[in-house]
Amino acid sequence: MTLRSLIARELHQAVQRLLSQSGLRWPDGLELLVEQPARVEHGDYTSNVALQLARHLRKPPIQIATQLAGELRGLPMASRVEAAPPGFVNIWLDWRWWASHGMTRWDPPKERAAEKVVVEHTSINPNKAAHVGHLRNACIGDTLARLLRRVGYRVEVHNYIDDLGNQVADTVVGLLHVPVKGQYTRFGDFCWDVYARVSQAYERDEGLKARRAEVLHALEAGDNNTAWLGRLVAEHIVQEHVAEMGAFGITYNLLVWESDIVREGFWAAAFEKLKQSPLFVKETQGRLAGCWVLKQPQQEQEGPAEAAAGREEEADDEHLADKVLVRSNGVLTYTAKDIAYHLWKFGLLGKEFRYRRFAQGLWTTAPDGTGRPFARARRVLNVIDRRQEYPQAMVRLALQALGFQEAAGALHHVSYGVVSLSPATAGRLGMDTSEGRSSYPMSGRQGIGIKIRDLLDLMEASIDRERSRRAGLSSRAIAAGAIRYFLLRYNLGTEIVFDMDSALDVHGNTGPYLMYAHARAAGILRKAGLESRAMPPEPRRMPEVSEVERALLRHLADWPDTLEAAAEGFNPTLVTGYAYELAQRFTDFYENLPVLKAPESERPFRIWLVALSRAVLADALGVLGLPAPERM
Structure with missing residues (x-):
């Protein structure tokens, strides 16, 4: 407890x-x-x-x-x-009681290991290089996975690859019809420009825009030249995305490809189940005639919501009170495939994927693979920005319509605010900021955004300029920790207005400050003749604690409860706030009280307090996905 x-x-x-x-x-x-x-x-x-x-x-x-x-x-x-x-x-x-009764370490309840939690995050369209907005999603998702593992759950991390969507189709159209020249070292960077150019070309050429629909059909059919080109594009860019995320300590257990959901009959199985529900109907009149629609419960057939839905273009993915799952031309919407995917996540579909290795420690769905024990989750967390609240609600509604009430209650949408650009940063990227807005959205179609690798390079160079010594953690590792912490420390619902100069700052409430506090504790322990990972024995005689020591002890004692609260609320910002305050209290402690030169009656206790602070800070850094360096 x-x-x-x-x-x-x-x-x-x-x-x-x-x-x-x-x-x-x-x-x-x-x-x-x-x-x-x-x-x-x-x-x-x-x-x-x-x-x-x-x-x-x-x-x-x-x-x-x-x-x-x-x-x-x-x-x-x-x-x-x-x-x-x-x-x-x-x-x-009574701090003597606390220290002598094993309260300085906390192990989670063993029974939690029997509960599997599937965390889905990142899920970037595989059509171009990733930008900093995608990185916020991945950092949140990876931290939640680390947090849930730390409190005892069995966690499986999925990255859903939408290789049948409009974005991949646009990139394929661009590769086939829009010439782009330039020097590129990565395919994703080249496709970044291809995607922007084809979006501009659509405005001039309606025939080219019509070509996108043809490509979409070919991608979904999967038995033709275009489908193979789309798969090759997607796989190469996913490899780059996985490598980019790896630089920030972000890993996955499984890549789930949308094309496999369609071609392995997952939607067909879900479709048969849904047809048993009175909420899933085929419209026979109006603009949605011929569409299969998931109705809201207890909704009148000709109510205002349906009338509003009838005014929407069928092909749009707007928030309809009645959600179209299958369009009249037979094309599936994203939500339809997501419903099939979630039935499988909970082990409720009656079908299984096959798998092969994609990279070290990473598996992918594959028609020519073998069986593996993936999914069958007790709980599912989807880290998706707040603009996707309605589609997520429709997946939950589908589970309820099928009678899977427990699964519907165990499906959690972890929503977060999107990342936009500050006026200064937007201006540096070539955007028109004459309107004087407080922030500017990134736009893949316009080619406006900060690529992840570009940001990491900039941060590494900035840290290199400030460092007086090169011993210890590399500048690139410090840079990755700084960026990751910057994206995690804001409340999830907050829109981050990303300013390049602020992100490059390594002072104040930043990842480098936390890492430095850990390195400082490790340095004190080295000078005391201890390996920094070793805990000295608890002091048999604890002296009367000072107010500074008590403030640090109080905070250390609250770490297990912070972990539990953060995991229960799926809230990583509780951990960032805790870690920052711990670094502050530890700094206050060692700057105001001697440790190695303390009186003999107090020295063992203070060394023990340094070791305990280091251990808890390392634990917190591990949950946040930041390094816990011995030296900076």
Whole structure:
């Protein structure tokens, strides 16, 4: 158990005793929260449960808090318990008890290892080089996978490859019909320009635009020259994407190709299941005549939503109240294939892929492959930007329509804000910023954006210029950690306005600051004659702790609860916030108190505190996917 859960259990029992004495049961809606107070003078942990109990027990909150404090004064982990106005129960920890009872390390519940969680992230269109907006998705997804593994779950990471979409078709059209010349070292960079050029050519040539529809049909058919060209383009660019993500420590277990979903009959199996639901119907009139549509439940046949849907162009992928899954010409929408994919993720489709190796440690779906134990998840997390909320809701609706209520409840869309460009950065990339907007969206069709490798090169050069020494971690590794942390530290719902100069800054709340704090701790331990990965024995006699030491101890003690809260809420920013505060508190500790030159009565404890800080910071950096360097 975590420290908070231990305290909460004891407090719950004390509250239960008070209620029983008054002949009451636990009230509905009563939520017992144990938190760390913002101010250290209010204790190490606190609860406001007395304020919530006042109307049930019909007593002043401070009186209830006083009774609860009396009940808790015998707690072995508490050195002091007090009631505070208007009705808080404040608890001061006995740090000797905490250090000697194995609370400095936390291992997750073993039973979680039986629960598989599938995390899908990245899922970039395989038609050109990746940009920094794609990298935010991958960093969030990879961090969630690391976090869920850290708290004990069995995690499988998927990268869905949409090789049948408009974007791949556009690149194929461009390669066949739009000449592009220039010196390129990577195919994805060449296709970046091809994609932009073909988008411009469509505006001048309607015949070329019509060619895209032909290419789309050929890609989906899969038995022709165009389909082979599309597959070769997609596979080469996916190889580049995987390598790019690897520079940031981002890995996958499985690549799932949209073409395999179609050609292996996954949609056909899903289609047969869906036809058993009254919500899945073939429209016979209006603009959607001939389309197979997933209806919203309890919706009138001729309601306003359907009328609005009828005004939409059938080929558009707008948010329709009735979601088109199969168009009248037989072409599947993205959502249709996604429904089949998710039925397979949960082991509900009755069909399996075959697999072959794509790279070291990475598998891919393949018609000529072998069987592997992928999918069959208990929970599924999809990291997709907030613009895709409606399609994700339709996948959940399909699971509900088929009677798979448990799976529908276990499907989670991890939504996040998109990445746009600051005016200064947009101007440097050649965009017209005369409108004076606060941010500018990246546009693949216009060829406007920051490619991942270009950003990594710029950051590496910036760090090289600032470094006085080259020992330790490479500038490129520091650069990758800096970029990754920059994309993770914002709340998920926040749109990141990406400014190149700000991203290149290595001071303040940044990845390099965290990595430096770890290297500093490792350096102190080396000077103390310890391997930085080794923990010295817990001090048998812990001295009276100072306020600086106590502030650091309080934060270290809260790491397991931060992990649990972050995993429960699928929120990596709780970990970035924790890690940054830990680095600050550790820096405050070693800058204000001597460690190696401390009095003999305090030196073992302070060395132990450095080692514990290093261990927890390394744990946090590991969850965030940043290096934990011995030297910077």
